[in-house]
Amino acid sequence: MRRRLHGYRGERIVVTYDAKRCIHARECVRGLPEVFDPGRRPWVNPGAADADAVAAVIARCPTGALHFERRDGGPAEAPPGANVVTVAADGPLYLRGDLRLVSPAGEVVLSDTRLALCRCGASADKPFCDGRHEAAGFRDPGRPPPAAAPAAGAGAGPLRVTPSANGPLLLSGPFELRGADGGACFAGEEAALCRCGASADKPFCDGSHRRIGFTAP
Numbered sequence: 758m759r760r761r762l763h764g765y766r767g768e769r770i771v772v773t774y775d776a777k778r779c780i781h782a783r784e785c786v787r788g789l790p791e792v793f794d795p796g797r798r799p800w801v802n803p804g805a806a807d808a809d810a811v812a813a814v815i816a817r818c819p820t821g822a823l824h825f826e827r828r829d830g831g832p833a834e835a836p837p838g839a840n841v842v843t844v845a846a847d848g849p850l851y852l853r854g855d856l857r858l859v860s861p862a863g864e865v866v867l868s869d870t871r872l873a874l875c876r877c878g879a880s881a882d883k884p885f886c887d888g889r890h891e892a893a894g895f896r897d898p899g900r901p902p903p904a905a906a907p908a909a910g911a912g913a914g915p916l917r918v919t920p921s922a923n924g925p926l927l928l929s930g931p932f933e934l935r936g937a938d939g940g941a942c943f944a945g946e947e948a949a950l951c952r953c954g955a956s957a958d959k960p961f962c963d964g965s966h967r968r969i970g971f972t973a974p
């Protein structure tokens with residue numbers, strides 16, 4: 758998957774930024790305003806804070822727009838111990854863990870620890886969220902249905918995420934599903950999650966994508 762990345766080089770750490778994956782959650786700006794300042798050019802100054810602090814704030818970026826590479830022998834970002842999918846209220850699916858984005862042909866196109874994936878159907882950068890859920894007026898409280906099985910804790914291993922052509926996101930691998938309030942509601946190894954915005958059973962796919970003629974690569 759070819760993405761246009763901006764690079765910001767400090768003596769101890771290099772920061773990369775994928776502007777199209779940034780939905781302005783502002784974790785970075787709130788966390789280290791001396792490093793991340795959207796009103797300045799360049800907006801990232803990696804040398805303005807300790808490299809460990811820069812790395813820690815980048816690891817909080819929920820979309821994966823920011824990443825880093827240490828030049829001082831410091832540790833790389835480690836994936837969290839479990840794969841977690843959080844359904845945001847009126848917003849995307851936030852994924853954290855050992856993540857593999859896979860093409861419908863089965864090829865891994867991106868490995869990451871953080872992803873924000875569109876579930877309203879309006880993003881122009883699918884499968885990523887580009888923030889258009891707001892303009893599209895997408896509404897869903899992010900409360901998985903009570904029928905979902907109770908969480909029993911996810912196992913270990915990578916989570917493969919396949920955006921199926923004109924259909925849902927197919928999850929394969931251990932994961933825990935959490936509602937917008939952070940409460941765990943489902944742990945499993947397989948799921949089809951709606952990415953067209955039309956399911957009556959959100960966050961799961963109920964086949965409505967066919968009825969509305971959803972198209973997405």
Ligand code: SF4
Nearest residue numbers: 779781782783785818
């Ligand atoms: S934390 Fe990530 S998504 Fe949020 S503003 Fe910074 S770069 Fe953008």
Ligand code: FES
Nearest residue numbers: 951952953962965
């Ligand atoms: S992708 Fe939305 S109902 Fe299937």
